Amino acid sequence: MPRLAGPNLERAKETIGLYPQARSALVPLCHLAQEQDGWLTPEAIEHIAELLGLTPVEVLGTASFYDMLHTDPVGRNLVGICTNIACLLAGAYELMEHAEETLGISAGGTTTDGQFTLEELECAAFCDKAPCVLVNYRFFGPVDNAGFDQIVDDVRAGRLAEDIPSHGTLSRVRREGGLQVPADEVATQRAAADAAKRERGAR
Amino acid sequence: MSFLDAPRVVTSRFEYEDSHTLSRFVSTGGYDGLRQALTMTPEEVAAQVDASGIIGRGGAGFPTGRKWSMLRPAPVRYLVINGDESEPATFKDHALITRDPNQLVEGALIAAYAVQATQVFLYVRGEFALGLERVQAALNDAYRQGAVGRDIFGSGFSVDAIVHPGAGAYICGDETALLESLEGKRGFPRVKPPYYPAVTGLYGEPTIVNNVETVSSLPWIINNGGAAFAAMGAPTSTGTRVFALAGDVMRPGNYEIELSKPTFRDLIFAPELGGGLRPGRSLKAIVPGGTSAFWIGPDRLDLHLDQKAVADAGTMLGSGSVVVMDDTQCMVRAAWRISRFYHRESCGQCTPCREGSGWVENILRRIEAGSGHEDDLDVLLDVCDNISPEVSWPSKWPPQQTTICPLGPSIPP
Ligand SMILES: Cc1cc2nc3c(=O)[nH]c(=O)nc-3n(C[C@H](O)[C@H](O)[C@H](O)COP(=O)(O)O)c2cc1C
Ligand code: SF4
Numbered sequence: 145m146p147r148l149a150g151p152n153l154e155r156a157k158e159t160i161g162l163y164p165q166a167r168s169a170l171v172p173l174c175h176l177a178q179e180q181d182g183w184l185t186p187e188a189i190e191h192i193a194e195l196l197g198l199t200p201v202e203v204l205g206t207a208s209f210y211d212m213l214h215t216d217p218v219g220r221n222l223v224g225i226c227t228n229i230a231c232l233l234a235g236a237y238e239l240m241e242h243a244e245e246t247l248g249i250s251a252g253g254t255t256t257d258g259q260f261t262l263e264e265l266e267c268a269a270f271c272d273k274a275p276c277v278l279v280n281y282r283f284f285g286p287v288d289n290a291g292f293d294q295i296v297d298d299v300r301a302g303r304l305a306e307d308i309p310s311h312g313t314l315s316r317v318r319r320e321g322g323l324q325v326p327a328d329e330v331a332t333q334r335a336a337a338d339a340a341k342r343e344r345g346a347r
Numbered sequence: 348m349s350f351l352d353a354p355r356v357v358t359s360r361f362e363y364e365d366s367h368t369l370s371r372f373v374s375t376g377g378y379d380g381l382r383q384a385l386t387m388t389p390e391e392v393a394a395q396v397d398a399s400g401i402i403g404r405g406g407a408g409f410p411t412g413r414k415w416s417m418l419r420p421a422p423v424r425y426l427v428i429n430g431d432e433s434e435p436a437t438f439k440d441h442a443l444i445t446r447d448p449n450q451l452v453e454g455a456l457i458a459a460y461a462v463q464a465t466q467v468f469l470y471v472r473g474e475f476a477l478g479l480e481r482v483q484a485a486l487n488d489a490y491r492q493g494a495v496g497r498d499i500f501g502s503g504f505s506v507d508a509i510v511h512p513g514a515g516a517y518i519c520g521d522e523t524a525l526l527e528s529l530e531g532k533r534g535f536p537r538v539k540p541p542y543y544p545a546v547t548g549l550y551g552e553p554t555i556v557n558n559v560e561t562v563s564s565l566p567w568i569i570n571n572g573g574a575a576f577a578a579m580g581a582p583t584s585t586g587t588r589v590f591a592l593a594g595d596v597m598r599p600g601n602y603e604i605e606l607s608k609p610t611f612r613d614l615i616f617a618p619e620l621g622g623g624l625r626p627g628r629s630l631k632a633i634v635p636g637g638t639s640a641f642w643i644g645p646d647r648l649d650l651h652l653d654q655k656a657v658a659d660a661g662t663m664l665g666s667g668s669v670v671v672m673d674d675t676q677c678m679v680r681a682a683w684r685i686s687r688f689y690h691r692e693s694c695g696q697c698t699p700c701r702e703g704s705g706w707v708e709n710i711l712r713r714i715e716a717g718s719g720h721e722d723d724l725d726v727l728l729d730v731c732d733n734i735s736p737e738v739s740w741p742s743k744w745p746p747q748q749t750t751i752c753p754l755g756p757s758i759p760p
């Protein structure tokens with residue numbers, strides 16, 4: 145199902161409608177496609193381009209700039225270890241070595257069963273819990289070797305399915321209708337407010 | 348009164364397990380600041396913020412009141428909240444986003460009213476999955492409470508707000524790169540001039556970009572008055588600030604303390620704060636203000652946590668992060684890792700930054716591995732000089748740059 149389909153297509157259209165210019169929805173739509181397929185497939189890129197009135201190359205060229213958008217297949221679970229300054233001081237590279245051994249892959253690789261992709265991350269803003277590990281962008285820390293193995297076991301056995309949705313940072317983010325105000329109504333209000341301000345200034 | 352007794356402006360709800368919920372929020376004064384602001388004129392709100400003397404908490408250190416006053420009058424103007432926090436070892440916005448998302452939304456709406464924004468964008472770093480969930484939930488709640496959308500709290504003021512996810516790129520924290528990213532493009536910092544998004548911002552319209560901590564302070568400032576905020580700290584650095592303390596201390600964490608009065612020594616060693624180093628260790632170096640700042644040694648421990656005092660000492664309070672390194676750590680390794688970060692995150696537009704960061708990383712790696720050459724240091728200095736002419740120690744702050752954005756001059760170790 146590599147094109148956005150069903151509720152995802154609905155969500156995509158809603159998202160586009162939120163922005164003054166359609167292209168602003170590019171990154172959110174890429175997240176949505178990843179949530180659906182696990183990665184950004186060429187078909188999804190084409191579909192997003194179609195929805196935004198862009199060429200597929202424009203979407204690909206933009207998406208490839210961002211670390212979280214994967215234009216090649218990745219494992220079901222993204223396991224990231226931060227090795228930046230605070231985590232480095234707390235032994236992140238030693239943890240990385242251990243992780244590579246446990247998973248049998250090196251950073252950047254995917255396990256043969258397609259369960260895990262291991263990534264070396266930049267600072268995840270969790271530095272007081274160094275060294276920290278992110279699984280599908282859910283945060284754990286401080287993590288030692290045993291703690292890492294436990295997380296991997298738990299994910300494998302599905303024990304963390306509640307806490308860690310597979311794929312996608314937005315999988316539990318839903319905007320509810322709200323009282324959206326038409327842009328022209330806001331514009332009229334602002335024009336009146338500006339006039340009132342000038343009046344106050346004049347007095 | 349000790350600096351520890353100052354009121355907590357932005358972290359007051361952190362003591363509660365359920366600090367992120369609407370019920371905790373409204374039972375602890377939530378939306379009071381917004382309601383109050385809506386009874387004032389936008390100019391009166393802006394005047395309070397100006398009187399507070401608050402300096403932006405995103406790292407660039409620009410006074411918020413002054414920034415707002417620069418907004419070009421135009422029918423359409425935007426407010427963008429910068430929640431992209433990715434400066435290494437900075438983790439205060441992450442905490443404010445996940446632990447008090449309602450306060451963030453309230454603060455953003457106060458700012459929106461003051462600058463009469465036509466739309467609000469809450470740009471949240473993509474990796475903050477829980478943060479994105481919570482800010483969206485807070486916004487959904489705000490819509491249900493009538494705190495955002497049409498006719499907010501019956502005041503006649505209407506504005507919409509949306510949550511926008513990032514996708515993993517440090518450079519998008521730079522305000523002009525953030526706007527490019529929000530336009531659905533690569534996060535390339537914009538060539539200046541035009542210097543200020545307040546004049547030419549999102550879609551070319553005037554735009555205010557404010558940091559998460561900056562806007563999270565607004566409910567308190569409106570509730571208590573700008574003068575009460577300005578009474579804390581010193582004229583050069585008013586109010587309180589959240590310091591993200593990490594590295595080799597007993598108690599790493601976020602500490603909101605009064606500015607200017609305490610020193611680095613207080614922050615690192617006070618039992619209520621950092622709690623000192625591990626037994627038997629001694630202090631080797633401190634990275635103040637994020638890895639983009641110049642490091643300081645133990646001789647500067649008595650420097651006050653004051654924007655001006657730290658700038659006079661040749662570095663910056665920047666993002667409010669403080670990394671402590673003790674005598675067991677290798678400085679070259681630390682400097683190498685930081686240069687690796689800039690190499691990975693350089694957006695690639697400017698040659699000195701794109702290429703120079705790689706040279707710095709490689710040379711430091713070689714030195715760290717014990718196979719450095721005598722002339723490596725000359726090459727290092729030369730590369731750094733190309734990025735930031737006359738970069739030196741003791742340093743001048745801010746450093747010069749040959750590049751489009753300040754990421755370049757952050758590279759020299
Ligand atoms: C490379 C770079 C990264 C930055 N990262 C951030 C960031 O993560 N969060 C932030 O609020 N400001 C960041 N800034 C500063 C912003 O450009 C901008 O000054 C700030 O968001 C304005 O908000 P303030 O005035 O409330 O501080 C960064 C600047 C640069 C040059
Ligand atoms: S200095 Fe570096 S990050 Fe900044 S615009 Fe130039 S290449 Fe990009």
Ligand code: FES
Pocket residue numbers: 226227228229230231232266267268269270271274276435436437
């Ligand atoms: S340095 Fe690892 S989370 Fe910040």
